[in-house]
Amino acid sequence: MSSPSANPLRQVLDSVGETPEWLPYRRWKMYLPGDKIFDVGSGDAASFGRELCRVSGDEAEAEIWERLREANRPLGELIAAIPPIASRADLGAAQTLLPYFGKMDPLAGLAMVMSGISPSAPFSEVLKAGGVPDSSLTGWFFDFLAFALQGLPASGTQAAGVSFMMREFFAPGAVMDYPKGGSGALVDALLRAVEKRGGELRLRTRVEGLVVDETGRCTGVELKNGERLDARLAVLCNADVWNTASKLLPKEWRAKVKGSALDVEGVPLCPSFMHLHLGFRTDGLDLSELGVHHITAKDLSLPVDATDNLVFISIPSAIDDTAAPKGYACLHAYLPATEPYDVWAGMDRRSQEYKRKKEERAMPLWQAVAQVIPDIRERVVIEMVGTPLTHERFLNRHQGTYGPAYRAGQQGYPSPQTPLEGLWCVGEGSFPGIGVPAVAGNAAGVANTIAPVEMHVRLLDRLRQADLLVPDRDWK
Numbered sequence: 001m002s003s004p005s006a007n008p009l010r011q012v013l014d015s016v017g018e019t020p021e022w023l024p025y026r027r028w029k030m031y032l033p034g035d036k037i038f039d040v041g042s043g044d045a046a047s048f049g050r051e052l053c054r055v056s057g058d059e060a061e062a063e064i065w066e067r068l069r070e071a072n073r074p075l076g077e078l079i080a081a082i083p084p085i086a087s088r089a090d091l092g093a094a095q096t097l098l099p100y101f102g103k104m105d106p107l108a109g110l111a112m113v114m115s116g117i118s119p120s121a122p123f124s125e126v127l128k129a130g131g132v133p134d135s136s137l138t139g140w141f142f143d144f145l146a147f148a149l150q151g152l153p154a155s156g157t158q159a160a161g162v163s164f165m166m167r168e169f170f171a172p173g174a175v176m177d178y179p180k181g182g183s184g185a186l187v188d189a190l191l192r193a194v195e196k197r198g199g200e201l202r203l204r205t206r207v208e209g210l211v212v213d214e215t216g217r218c219t220g221v222e223l224k225n226g227e228r229l230d231a232r233l234a235v236l237c238n239a240d241v242w243n244t245a246s247k248l249l250p251k252e253w254r255a256k257v258k259g260s261a262l263d264v265e266g267v268p269l270c271p272s273f274m275h276l277h278l279g280f281r282t283d284g285l286d287l288s289e290l291g292v293h294h295i296t297a298k299d300l301s302l303p304v305d306a307t308d309n310l311v312f313i314s315i316p317s318a319i320d321d322t323a324a325p326k327g328y329a330c331l332h333a334y335l336p337a338t339e340p341y342d343v344w345a346g347m348d349r350r351s352q353e354y355k356r357k358k359e360e361r362a363m364p365l366w367q368a369v370a371q372v373i374p375d376i377r378e379r380v381v382i383e384m385v386g387t388p389l390t391h392e393r394f395l396n397r398h399q400g401t402y403g404p405a406y407r408a409g410q411q412g413y414p415s416p417q418t419p420l421e422g423l424w425c426v427g428e429g430s431f432p433g434i435g436v437p438a439v440a441g442n443a444a445g446v447a448n449t450i451a452p453v454e455m456h457v458r459l460l461d462r463l464r465q466a467d468l469l470v471p472d473r474d475w476k
């Protein structure tokens with residue numbers, strides 16, 4: 001994010017000329033069984049190979065890793081050849097995308113076809129093509145990475161996303177970037193772009209329904225306070241597809257969305273989350289040494305998505321001194337889309353039973369945090385536990401889900417276009433699915449499609465001239 005890249009979100013920010021301040025970092029830590037710490041670093045594939053050997057105690061891992069990189073290369077090259085901001089879903093794509101097809105390496109395409117890999121196939125096909133044994137640490141790590149990306153293991157996650165991430169993460173010198181001020185700073189950057197162009201953000205403004213005229217065109221939205229907002233060009237909706245289909249779409253149009261992202265009947269849901277938010281004293285702790293991201297894994301022989309197997313922990317204060325007052329730090333630990341909703345459904349949030357259950361289900365999170373900061377209990381000054389019901393309520397998400405669990409190879413993410421003219425589903429319920437960069441790419445693709453093609457071409461020219469467009473700048 002801190003330098004021009006093929007990350008769709010970076011390309012959106014470049015398009016609108018705004019950015020938060022980025023704080024780069026290079027490592028995260030994984031706590032594996034047997035008190036092993038796996039130090040995962042970006043931007044250096046060879047050092048990652050050495051770390052795989054060290055942690056597993058098996059010298060063969062370096063070679064397995066090399067084979068995987070080779071197997072991933074053709075698909076990674078093909079995906080990287082197209083800037084996400086050039087995408088659009090109409091005939092105008094001939095003008096915006098065609099120049100890139102001409103530059104694609106035909107050998108990469110051939111190598112991909114020969115190995116039986118396709119962008120929409122599960123990433124496990126890439127692992128297979130690289131001869132990566134399931135029992136290897138390399139195999140486990142990329143199963144975990146696929147799961148971290150879109151909520152399904154490698155056998156259910158589209159190869160395209162994981163392949164792209166692998167290429168980006170291990171590119172020489174690549175860094176990760178944290179927005180100073182947290183994700184709110186990123187929102188502020190986008191908001192500046194909206195307001196500069198005369199737009200407006202309304203907070204605490206619930207949409208009660210979509211307005212659809214008798215011809216089936218979505219012409220606006222109706223707010224909870226009764227106000228109606230007319231859309232000039234289209235309604236881009238990123239409320240989750242379940243709520244959009246069952247609550248926002250007028251009843252008479254619900255049967256008309258068959259086969260689209262809003263046809264949610266039978267679509268499997270990723271499970272929900274348990275959250276632990278902490279504020280704690282930092283006396284005697286070296287925050288910069290601690291690191292921002294920590295992931296604990298209980299049992300590598302269990303499926304990566306098994307309940308309580310993985311815990312993800314972020315400590316933004318380790319990189320951003322604005323995240324908490326001086327002398328304190330904040331931390332977020334969560335069970336990543338492995339907490340079933342049904343066991344919480346219908347509980348009274350004020351009941352003793354709910355409070356007890358919250359305490360009980362926060363235990364795996366406390367235990368994981370103690371692996372990182374052993375005396376965390378003594379340091380804590382603020383403690384907040386979130387359940388699937390909290391997740392559902394605060395994030396407006398049907399059953400607190402992470403999103404749809406479309407299994408690659410069986411069912412692809414649907415298009416953001418809906419059968420109702422003027423209504424687009426631009427959230428994670430449509431292609432390319434879950435994740436901030438994916439959603440940025442989805443929304444940008446839809447916005448480009450709605451814009452006249454000449455305007456889109458002008459945008460691409462402007463980015464090229466400013467040397468911001470990847471891959472064009474790499475070709476020089």
Ligand SMILES: Cc1cc2nc3c(=O)[nH]c(=O)nc-3n(C[C@H](O)[C@H](O)[C@H](O)COP(=O)(O)OP(=O)(O)OC[C@H]3O[C@@H](n4cnc5c(N)ncnc54)[C@H](O)[C@@H]3O)c2cc1C
Pocket residue numbers: 205206207208238239240243273334394395396402426427428429433434435436437438439
């Ligand atoms: C704990 C956690 C960690 C994650 N980590 C990562 C990560 O490291 N990297 C990554 O790329 N992705 C991550 N994700 C996934 C990423 O956050 C989501 O995929 C992404 O935010 C989805 O974007 P969206 O626009 O589709 O939906 P959302 O971000 O959920 O936005 C939808 C918005 O619509 C609002 N809304 C809903 N209904 C209404 C209504 N009726 N009226 C008004 N407003 C409404 C909601 O309140 C919400 O603000 C994580 C998700 C979670 C929960």
